[in-house]
Amino acid sequence: MDKKPTLILAACCGPCATVAIEQLSSRYNIIIAFWGNNLESLEEYNKRLEALKIVNEKLNNNAPMRVEDYKQIDFNNLDISKENEKTKFVIDNFQRSTLNFETDPEGSHRCRLCYFLRLQNAVKIADKIFKENSKYEYICFATTLSTSPHKDSAMIDIIGGLAQDTSPHNTFNGYPRTYVSYLPTNFKGNGGFNKSVVMSKKLCIYRQTFCGCKYSNKN
Ligand code: SF4
Numbered sequence: 001m002d003k004k005p006t007l008i009l010a011a012c013c014g015p016c017a018t019v020a021i022e023q024l025s026s027r028y029n030i031i032i033a034f035w036g037n038n039l040e041s042l043e044e045y046n047k048r049l050e051a052l053k054i055v056n057e058k059l060n061n062n063a064p065m066r067v068e069d070y071k072q073i074d075f076n077n078l079d080i081s082k083e084n085e086k087t088k089f090v091i092d093n094f095q096r097s098t099l100n101f102e103t104d105p106e107g108s109h110r111c112r113l114c115y116f117l118r119l120q121n122a123v124k125i126a127d128k129i130f131k132e133n134s135k136y137e138y139i140c141f142a143t144t145l146s147t148s149p150h151k152d153s154a155m156i157d158i159i160g161g162l163a164q165d166t167s168p169h170n171t172f173n174g175y176p177r178t179y180v181s182y183l184p185t186n187f188k189g190n191g192g193f194n195k196s197v198v199m200s201k202k203l204c205i206y207r208q209t210f211c212g213c214k215y216s217n218k219n
Helices: 014-024 042-059 083-091 109-132 153-164 192-203
Strands: 006-010 029-034 139-143 180-182
Touching (some): 006 109, 014 192, 029 042, 029 109, 042 192, 109 153, 139 153, 153 180
Parallel strands (some): 006 139, 139 180
16 A cells, blocks of 8 residues: 655646656655636636646656636626625635736745745645545645746745645644645755756646746736
């Protein structure tokens, strides 16, 4: 029986996932999680999802993935009188969270919110797995974001810790515990980013030229 712990890998795109899976798969059973509501269009979402599916098939034994549908709020037709819609509007939504930060540069507060939303989704998946199946002693989560040379791995790790704290499984009678545990990473280290480029070219997968949201697309 495979005794490796389970790790939810919050993946932003196929290329960044290649080297992350290469570095983690001997130690963890990896479940790729894709949350693309930060992306500028459904077309971009589909391209990245397609690339991730190939990476999952070729490098991760085609393990079941957890994919969040692409959802965008139509602000012009939003009925904020519905309480649950209002709650989701505030907590979960990239468009809403990043309002007023549109012109900030990459790496700014807007990006920190974006990292948090993606990592929070990984925590929600871990929580759901716990609920569905009590065999787990703990579940880890990590993110492919640290593959990018444009992203500050130390900042990502701080935000990973904040996301970890949102899990209801991580407190018991007021005391902290780590059933859902963030794994700090720096996949770009030791030539990791260059390796991801080589691996994704070999797999012939889509390699984007911008971070993902409409604010980062200068074309
Ligand atoms: S630039 Fe990238 S990290 Fe920053 S908000 Fe846009 S998609 Fe998210």
